[in-house]
Amino acid sequence: MSLNATSQAPQVRHQELCDLLADAVRFCQAFTPVIEQHPLLVYNSALPFTPINSTLYQIFKDEPLIPVVAGGFREEWSPLLMDISRPGGEVTSLSLSPDGSQLLSTIARGCYVWDATSGELVIQGSKGVVMAVFAPCSQLAASCLFSGSIVLWDTFSGKIIGHPLEPHQGAIYAVAFSPDGTRLISGGQSCTIIMWDVQSGTIIRDSPAAHRKPLMCLVFSPNGSRYASGSRDGTICIWDAASGDMVLGPLQGHSSGVYSLAFTPDGTRIVSGSHDKTVCIWDAQADPSLNGEWEVQRPIKLCGHHSAVFSVAVSPDGQFIASASKDTTVRLWSLESKKELSHLIRRHRMPVRCVAFWQQCGRLRLVTGAHDATIRIWDIESVGSMGVARKHKGLVSHIAFSPDGQRIVSGSLDRTVQVWDPRTGQCLHQLLLEQQVHSVALTADSLRILAADRDGAVFAWDATTGAPVVATPADDPRYHSLIGPLSLQHRWITDSKTGTVVTMLPTMSPVRSQASSGNCMALGLANGGIVIINFPQLV
Secondary structure (H helix, E strand, O other): OOHHHHHHHHHHHHHHHHHHHHHHHHHHHHOHHHHHHOHHHHHHHOHHHOOOOOHHHHHHOOOOOOOEEOOOOOOOOOOEEEEEEOOOOOEEEEEEOOOOOEEEEEEOOEEEEEEOOOOOEEEEEEEOEEEEEEOOOOOEEEEEEOOOOEEEEEOOOOOEEEEEEOOOOOOEEEEEEOOOOOEEEEEEOOOEEEEEEOOOOEEEEEEEOOOOOOEEEEEEOOOOOEEEEEEOOOEEEEEEOOOOOEEEEEEEOOOOOEEEEEEOOOOOEEEEEEOOOEEEEEEOOOOOOOOOOOOOOOOEEEEOOOOOEEEEEEOOOOOEEEEEEOOOEEEEEEOOOOOEOHHHOEEOOOOEEEEEEEEEOOEEEEEEEEOOOEEEEEEOOOOOOOOOOEOOOOOEEEEEEOOOOOOEEEEEOOOEEEEEOOOOOOEEEEEEOOOOEEEEEEOOOOOEEEEEEOOOOEEEEEOOOOOEEOOOHHHOHHHHOOOOOEEEEOOEEEEOOOOEEEEEOOOOOOEEEEEEEOOEEEEEEOOOEEEEEEOHHHO
């Protein structure tokens, strides 16, 4: 072995160990319910649904008695690390604690503190809250109330500190702490910015903000020497934090209201998100021309969203921009190239109101909050799908085995019938109907594929060639249905012969149809996915 190879060997082993540990963390996050509630089922209920390209799967895949998902459940880990749901309302703000251990959110006018690692609710704050933010250097938080006041409170005990701050400026839409946590700025309906002394709760400065419409967002520069304001009038202003004088602006580049602002870590640029569907990057260090007038700023525009951009964030290393939109997507952009990283797009079911970056164990995460009252934590590097790959383009309405168990047939609302190999998960035939498929089957001799549409019409095909053949009323799939030994109840698959539980399904699209034969079970999902599980321990 060469000297160079010898020196590289420890580095390779170190990287392999890091990959294994990272994989183990993802495994624990993905299968927390199984590990916590039924640890003895980890082999049967977690490993089969682990991505086939993951380190853990490759280590344990040859264990003889572990259930096997035909074709693999998925290739890579889902980018979604955690889903934190709170029934009712929408997530209107998100803020991370200074050490990244807690997450502060406002949902349905309530304020909540969550453990960022486990997703458990730590404490519930006051009601009637518009938005809330963590102070950068302590467990202190500030909440804007619908009454127009601001309360400072301890996120550990939930107790309010001092008296509410009464700015008398109408509704408050934005607050921001200075980087050292000693000052707080607020703005809203009255178009003024008030700076507060956090320790005493007194006003340091109350000055007009040069905006013609309400302020929607405020942010301090990383060194605290400046702060920026964005307004519903579509303009941005940058202010000197010591004097309160405007040092840059009003910056005009958006055609509609500015909802969110973020400085880059070096403070040289500022990123804005607007109702006009764009994200803009501005030079925050422009100087006046010789005659004392500000030169017209031409921002760099990032286009890709199909609706209003509610929130923007810049990664701690200054490499990425994240933007959250009413179009239900969170998009990532390279700050250097100004191009969208389209392979890293993230989605919610409803409009996304807020986004933030989070550094966890040396890895960059993304935290998002949406109108569906859901907070999601994402791995920024994962490119895997969020769920089971879609085999049909619509809900799988019915699924059935051949009598010999060698074939599976599925029917969908997408008007297709598909035939599958239960061992490999490969699709052997795809057949088309004019109406949505209601039921499917294979004949007793496994020579013909049968299907009935939603109007009751019956169809038949040759099982070998897929060619259509004449169907009779006796070919209605109802007359050829089979009941297998395995059944699904809630998330549990049980063996009716012994009454024992054989596995617990992971979180995935809802199951809409099921069938089994021998030691194999097939599931048809609402998203069009097909999951085929073989249980060698039942042979």
